[in-house]
Amino acid sequence: MKWRYFKIRARQILWNEDNRVRIRNLNYLPRWLVLIIDLATVVFSFFMTFFIASNLNVSFYNVLNLWEECVFISLIYFSSFFLFSTYAGLIRHSTFVDIFKIAFSCGFSAFSLAAISYGYYLFSGSKIFLIPFLIINAVITFACMLMLRILVKSLYSYMTNMGRKKHRVLILGVNDDAIAVGEALSISDRQNFVLGGFVSFKKRYQKIKIQGAPIFKYDEHFFETIAPYKINGLVMVGDQMNVSEKNRLVDLALEQNLRIYHAPSITKWENESDVNGNIKEVQIEDLLERHPINLDDSQIHHYINNKTILITGGAGSIGSEIVRQVSHYQPKKVLVLDQAESPLHNLELELRKDHPEVSYEFILADVRKKSRIEEVFKSESIAVVFHAAAYKHVPLIERNPTEAVQVNILGTVNLADLSAEYRVDRFVMVSTDKAVNPTNVMGASKRAAEIYVQSLMNESEGDTKFITTRFGNVLGSNGSVIPYFKEQIKNGGPVTVTHENIIRYFMTIPEACQLVLQAGTMGQGGEVFVFDMGKPVRIMDLARKMIKLSGLEPDRDIKISVIGLRPGEKLYEELLSNEATTLPTHHSKILRAIDHAQSLEHVMNLIIEIAAAAEQSNDIFMISKLKVLVPEFKSENSVYEFLDIRTNSED
Known part of the structure; x- marks a missing residue:
């Protein structure tokens, strides 16, 4: 029965059903087998030592015959293997520790045999072993055991790497x-x-x-x-x-x-x-010329610690990172608000696992619905609002301008008004470089939101500080060009670039969110904080380098196609308008832009007209009024360009 089991087990270890050798699938040798192999090595070393000693014309002691000596020496070595656990490590992963164990084991065995030999001599007057014989035997045993492990290690390395391209x-x-x-x-x-x-x-x-x-x-x-x-x-x-x-x-x-x-x-x-x-x-992200950011953690900790923080758009790429970073400053409670159910649920699972010490509330709500948002402000004593909820994809918003107006403008109005009414300490709005001299509806809607927040701050009698932060493209965010290019390269191309000379600023998500938190400590109200985005990147150069980093050749392995500017897209993004005044701050990567605030009444009247037009889906009238509110808004490559022509002719 045992023999039959052994044959079955051997077949399982060495062969697949298709008769192909699969020695590589043997995970490790059992410890008892390692002991048997080492014991066989001891026996082999004994006879090799005996052969060497015999050729040296030495006389052996006659206390034990050859086989008795072999058994005796083997038992001593066997005992030392147990003592030093030489069998415990995997042979294929032998290290210097295992080598030292073998060396100590062999040395200890030789010393023990010599001690036994001299002990016997004290009682009987005869020695059992020749000391030179024991020394040579220990050296040969160590060398054989070491070579065996090197051989197994080399063989295993060869088998595991066979066929692997290096x-x-x-x-x-x-x-x-x-x-x-x-x-x-x-x-x-x-x-x-x-x-x-x-x-x-x-x-x-x-x-x-x-x-x-x-x-x-x-x-x-x-x-x-x-x-x-x-x-x-x-x-x-x-x-x-x-x-x-x-x-x-x-x-x-x-x-x-x-x-x-x-x-x-x-x-x-x-x-x-x-x-x-x-x-x-x-990765291409590693090669963008960014420099490390040094934060003043003490100031951030001061205005976040033990306070209730609301983050809108909290399940988005920017909002979720703000949530993660805020969680490190021991807030009293973090309210994460978003209308996207699945991303909000996934974020909840992540945060409750990674930050079990933080009190979270995940709120499924739409910033357009003021009554729903007001319930949140009524039930919680909110100290800081980070407003990251926004629609941001330029071509999609250009085709659906009503949604941008309702979310980006009216949603901001709702949150800003409620923040002032419920005496929130700080309202930090996340804006974009596309709000500067906008050429598309998305940028214009964000600029309109900036204008309203500045006007409200300028004429508000409350204590709320309204602060705006503005930065460019964020690496790895939803819709970012780099993941898009990676996917195109993965699929064999072509990589699509909208224009040969288009350039963009880039910043990593953690970097952008760190600066948002830092800017929140600086604001006295009404400022627009602009982040140092580093050097602009030519998108065509970016595409070529990404293809090369993938081990491919541009235009040979992967084609680059220039598809033309998308609706509302411009070649060069700006971070400051020509009218803005820029001042340095105590943080080298944050500049302070001061725009002239408009009258709140004038701004509110225009927003009411824009909101009414949005409610009736009257896009043309809505965009025309948006151009009045944001006079620098000039449409490019857009169906709304005729409004600029008509305005110029009227002037």
Whole structure:
């Protein structure tokens, strides 16, 4: 019965039903089998030692015969294996700790046998073992056990990586972090990289190697020097280079058809053995020239700590990140309001898991319905409102302007009025660079909301401080161009660009939300805070670099199509109007723009007319009145351009 079970088990381990060998599927050797293998190694070492000693013309003691000595020595070694647990580790993952265990075990066995031999000599006057024999035997046993583990480790590595395509890479830098990543490449089994060498940015190393790999000097001849070594990619470790240096290196490397990877400092690796999970291809977001933001946490903590915070549009890409960041400042309660049911539900599951200490209330509501929003203000003592609820997709809003007016303008009016009525301390509105000299309905509606908030602040007798924050495109937000390009590249193209010369500013979601929180601490009311968006990016260049970072060639592997500007879209986004006055603030990345506030009565009368037209779906009249409220609103590539022509002719 046992023999039949053994045959079945052997067949399961070694063979698939289709008769293909599947040794790779063997997870690990049982401990008892490791012990048997090690014991067989001891027996083999004994006879090899005996053979060597026999050729040295030495005389053995006659206390035990050959087989008795073999059994005795094997039992001592067997006992030491139990004592030092040499069998406990997986052979294929043997480390220096396992090697030390084997060394101690062999040394301890030799010492024990010598002690037994001398102990027997004290009682009987005869020795059992030759000391040189024990020393040679210990060395041979250790060498055989070590070689066995190296052989198994090498065989396992070969089997697991058989057929796996590997990239020969150079690691940038020769500091501790770079060397640690190089070591991880050398010892890891299941990974896609082979260490080809290191790159020094400062010093030239002639004959020195690290982990057996050469060191190359990064200079004007660098790419020519590494050409014979068949290098496939470069690995940037940590933050050794600033973004400008990184971009220059990436551009040169892409010209040589090299892949670019990034690895965090090894101390930040979640799983130190998971090379593939920690070394990833560089993303375009890593190459945008952004600089780290330093926040004044004490001020943010002061106005958020132990207060009730309302975040509208809380399930959106911007609103949800504001919720996450606010949660770190120990608020009394966070009210997350949105009309999107599923995203709100998903956010609730996430936050209750990640921040169980924070009191949340998730409110399904529409900012257009004032009575519903007022219930929230009545039931809660709200201290700060972050207003991120808005419709933002330019072409879609251009075709559906009524919705933009009702959400972006009237929704803001509802929230601003209720904030003033219920004496909210701060009302922070999230606006957009498209509100500056707008060329589309979306931008004009956000500018109208800015105008109303400024006018209300200017003439309000309450204590509420109304603050507006304005920034450009946010990386990774819903509808952002970068995820859109990634999807197009993934599907084989074409990548669609609306115009060859179109440029945009970019900012990451956490970065934008950090500055929103910071701006909320600065405002005295009525200001528009403009964020430093860094350098503008030409979208055509962005598309080409993203294709190259994917290992493909623009216009050869992936076509780039210029499809023309969309309705309401303009080539260049602006953050300030010509009439605005810009002042610095104590934060280097936040500027203060002061626009001249309009009369609240005048603004309110126009908004009433706009709202009435929206209610009747009279788009033409509604947009014409919006152009009166926002006189700099000039439609481009839009069905509403004739309104500007008519206005000019009347003038």
